[in-house]
Amino acid sequence: MMLTTSNGHQFNAYFTDRWHEPTLMHDCLYYNSTDDFPDYEGGWHGLSQIIQYCIRPEPFEVVNSALLNVHGTVHTFNELRQQQVTSQQLCEWSAPVDLAEDYQVYLDNPNELFPNQTFNNCTRPWFGQFCQFRFDEDKSLSDIVKMSLASKSQHSENAFEITNLTCYMHLNCRTGPEPRCLDWRDVCDGKIDCMNGNDDERYCVELEISICGKDEFQFHNGQCIPMEFYRNDRANPDCLDGSDEKGSFACSEDPTMRCEDRSSGLGFTPELQYITFNCGDGNPVDIGDSRDCEKGRLSLFTKTIFSKINNPFLTIECWSAMIDSLEIKKHMNIGIQTNSPCQKSGSRCNAFISAHCPTLFAFPFFPTLFGHIYLYYSQNQSIDEVLASRNPIKPHYVCYNEQLCPFLTWTIRINGSTCRLFNGFSQKSDWFGMLKDLASIFWTYTTNNISEQHCKNDGFYQCKNSTKCILNRRLTDGFVDCIDGSDESSNYSCTVNDDLRFSCSSENKCLSHLLWLDGYKDCYHGEDEISPETSSNTESISFGTLCDGFIEINLNQYIVNTSVETDETNCDHWPCSNIYTRCDGFWNCKNGADELNCTNLSSKCLPNEFVCVLPESFSLGCLPAIRAGDEHVDSFGGSDERFYCRNKVADDPDKRYRCSNSTKCIDIFGMCRFKEMCPFGDDDRFCESSRFDDGLCFEYTNYPELEHYPNYKLFCALGEASKPSVVHFALTRRNRN
Template sequence: MTNGTCYIHLKCNRGPSPMCLDWREICDRKCDCLDNCNDEEQCFKLEINECEKDQYRCNNGMCISQELFRDRNKFIDCIDASDETFYDREALGLNCFTNPAFDCDTLTCSWFHSFSCGNGQCSTHHPAQPYLSLCQNGRDLLHAQAIFMHDVSSELSEECWLALICALSLEYIVDVDCVYARSVQLVCPSRFIFPSWPTLFNDIRFIYELNNTNIIVPSYICYNAKWCDKFLNATFFINESACKYLYEFPFFDTERLINDNFYDDVELFFKHWCPLPELMITNNDICSHPALFHCAGTSECVSKYRLVDKNADCYQSYDELFNESCSLNLSHRFYCPSDKKCIPQVQLEDGTADCSGQEDELSVHRDCILNKQCENEKIIFSKICNGFTEMPPIQIGDQNETDETNCEYWPCVTPYTLCDKVWNCYNGADELNCSYMIYSYNCKADEYHCIRVDNITQGMQIDNHISQDCLPMKYAGDKKINCLGSIDERDYCHSNYPNEANRRYRCWNDTTCIDINRLCDCTSDCPLEDDEAICSWLRDGLNAFNSFDRKYYCFCSPAYYGDRCQYQNEFIALILNVRRKSARDHLFVFRIIIVLLNEKKDFLFQEQILYVSSCKKRYQMYLLYPDRPKLKDENYSIHLDIYAINRLHNTIQFRSSFHHKIPFTFLPVNRLVVSLAIPETQAQAKSCGNIQCQNGKCYRYENLNQYYCRCSHGWFGEFCQFRHECNCSPQSICTETGCVCPLGKSGSLCYVPEIISCKDIVCQHGGTCIPHGQRLLEKDFLCICSEEYEGIFCEKRRMRINIAFNNIPIPSTILIHYFI
């Protein structure tokens, strides 16, 4: 698409220029490549896939760890976001236009009848549906324009084309003036095809025959019979296309054809009656795999996991009417006693009652707040005075009190509020020294990033009067707005809209507060249009100017490549959830080496992270294939080595290894979520029998009952059979994957001082600054403190109890019992 991105590593006729394939349209259960449907090759494997007992099956058939399902941590783990509620998925997709990031780069659509906007957002309507353009980046509109623009090679004159555009209410798509349009009956032939390109998949075309009515609707619809159901008998043929009269289709409704969901209805009908060949019944009228469910009346088969999930996957919603869903013993289902049916657990507490008795919504906070239906609702301690009302008002005396009442008496800087991206203090003191606020903009430790506005009045171009700056904390919360969006004075929007957590952007010189999702959506919502003027400061990406050749160059996200980052890359989106098992490891930090392997165990791509915490941390990274396009039939896997670094002595010791296979390697983008629990003891070499490690020792993977060779210094290969020179720096360790660096060093040979993240950071009272790197979703440094101090910079003395004995002889053994 123009101004969009394309996946070019699959030969595909997506339609007229500038239409092109988006990688998310591969394995979306519909043919987007018009001529051969090769975007759906091998996708049958996803539909029949079964997950392990300790896994959750995503809507598209992939698997994630069960512990990640509905974990309420605002992170998406399934590539189609089906592990979280619809509200979480919707919010993430809407943000993708203005906030391109890892989740958006790796997000697909989870609905059968959705249209990919090409950036993580999804539309629920066909692009040609009048007045329903939903993609914020305009991909659906560009799609419709490509289909309906006048084709000079067609039999239709431009005058006839204009008449049809206006008669079908499509003028919003191609931006024409219908004042000069003539009657279709006067300027068009008696029979014609419109549009000249197939509007939908499977070569579906609309044939018009003019009559005396003023309603312009197709007379019949033609399609490619080889892709369609044996039950869909053609009435007649034109050339090699099967055709049926419009009134023969069940969706025929004259009133709806004029102004409503005609294209949506046609698309849904043919999706059901023209399913993928692998998802059609056999000659015995049964589905080809036991994991599939037969849609009655058609040849279509769908995964049994799609039954009773609020999405119509069968014709006439037969899968949603199935009344024996509990008999299938599907995992992650909730039993509705009122209906005696089993629904997916992801539908619990999503704000919509799916059981007639509302058992699935009994404890939802959203209903409590908005509908005041719950009493004595309990919340966890950390949510009290966190800036969001979690409970309905309770009458206490003559006051209505909530969990946000009398918060001025509570400390605003606590372990729960520190660096959580919410201002709990009036001046934001709880969000100071957080890297997402200052280090990216070179602000000082007591300053906030601020987009300032010069004197501006109605009618002036605000984007010519804004600049980046840093605001000292003393000016925050002083009742005077200094920064665009009133980010330094947040009380107004919060007080006026306490239950609308996203309505926090205050328009400049105005009392209007708008939802942050309406920023940079190409529609001005503020009187001075400042909600659109800030976009150049907000969007990711880097356009660099080269002073030598005086040209601009684009630095692309790993998800894209090309001189304008216009092509979509193939990669593995790896998410690591890391935690340590033992509290005794507090003296260690862990360097984790991640290597992408092929079937020959060749090292194709390498990344590494530094884990410095006792809590679970989430890391996100792109693993790129060495070939473009990647080898079609190659199998890939990921090998992870963990090294423990003693922070006092800066010595390195191997701890353990993990191995994970990459499933469904035919997909251009694969999302792998790995839970990594660091063992408390070092792995020991084993006697492996059939594996002969020539210059190394045999070890077992921590997560598998499989063995591998760990090579000695200077050797590499599957069996450590190859020699290589190792020039790593002192204190580092030479391995077959490269050099493992001690703290403070980086680079391929560990000679480069690792000072960028810790520059200007002073850890107090003997603390040590450790750089996190760019993979962690938090600040990029950490001060490791001694046992006596804590805080971001080790500036606070830990609470302790000093016990002293005066003039009392202390025996060799003593039992002390005390109360706090």
């Protein structure tokens, strides 16, 4: 008898001997993720992570092997040895790793161990210990993983059917009607998500009040890592909330740890009124923003809570009118079909609601925010008052759990909840506008469970006119924690024992590291948004950046007076193309000689030509190198005359797109985001078929599917913010591919 196998993809499962244990994962496939993913800063970092994809049984679920239908032929170890089969061959035939190891042990000791143990030689495409598994597609594991991740974005309307969602099952937490559920990232995020208690935040105070050592960096949520891990790899944060690195990633199709093990930090950002919704993939979205999760999780949850079946006490007429009046469909495009006069607000809408809705009702029927906040609508106006009002209908009461908000006085009780009049919270009438205003208030009024005894210790700040206290590290961190906001304007912020705090030179204020270079000016003169690369206080630079075409020393003075000497003065005889600048992705020579014939952008151009976007045809073409740097613009965006915008807007490395027939330089991250910024609209020309909520270049670096547009890559490569400020000594050339 000859043992044969057909050529195909190899699937070697691990832990196949655990299938009889109902609490352990088993039958795992190891996926080696070696792909490169771009980060927001423009760098590329090679990753190699082993990711386990396993069968994780439900509690008390046991597999009966006797009922499994083996799709293959059975051979004993003794038969395999007689045919001189090696353990390596078993691996090539998709044998489980555990079994291949046992077989090798048997070969080493054939007279003692496993002579009657069997190997199931599976018929393609089956695999596993009993040949009980197969994939729908005849592809490699790598292709299957990528295809599975991509399908969730491509078919977001069927996200529930495709994924059955991902829920954290280890807490007794009800977040609303199915399929709404708790994501592990919702635990200890500062906002309550469970409507049957506060279990998701119950013991988080222990994490909050933890104190890290002097040689450690503290996450925003209280956890600690060694200080040497701080800002050591932008593409791979060590903190769960990513607060140790500056970076943003496209997580919808990235299975690596930086996305799968990434939380969103705190669940609400008061300064921006950003209510975090965890999408289940490491990329959160703002509730109320026009952007949905890549996999459609937010719209699915929103549609669920507002569905007619989950608001059973309203008539179809009342429910339909409320959906239209609150403009829910317009914000989320959740596809609920209604037919009411409230598609346009006005007296007809108000009269319709008054006629068809109960005197007092909650909408939606489930909590709208933080697991315990309800909105009640009341029909206590006369019909004449209703007809006279053209304003959109608004809630009459806001109801909440007084134990969670002890600092907020109530005026009435409804269905066991303490309530206040809505007008004191918000003047808005659309659903998401109301939600953001409510979140801003309840975030500060909600207790954080820090006891009065803790408040007496060093390292705590007592909020003014309140018994609430917070950790000193929460001062001036961009999150309003005190009712009066005193924690964000406190004079004590510079007494915090934190070497990473940014000291404002224009006022007595020291900012959390989270606010440094976050895009918002928090110091009086905005010095917290001046990067070290453009700071006028630079006293020393790397040798490799001397005479490299970029001003590092005295930049701010040079902007005011171009006669000021800098590190780029008297560089006429310095070679601009050298081992430090050659093919690094930035034009260090005025004519781009250091980037000629590099592999940064694949093209069909000759070695003495640059790839560019031709202004006549608006397509990729080739420009002779002799025409680069001649002070005559020959390409879209001025990609052949890069020193012009660099000198004109030296303090803003992102303003590197030169408008056609103009002296104006615009921000590459604003392209395709705002209305045309160039006088003749050339920046908007290649956006005709695509409009990006966050701008072309931000989305290009975060969404792999845009890599297929080389003209996008060319325009986004004009930015110079990611140029390294430190260049180490080198003996050989380096390429930036």
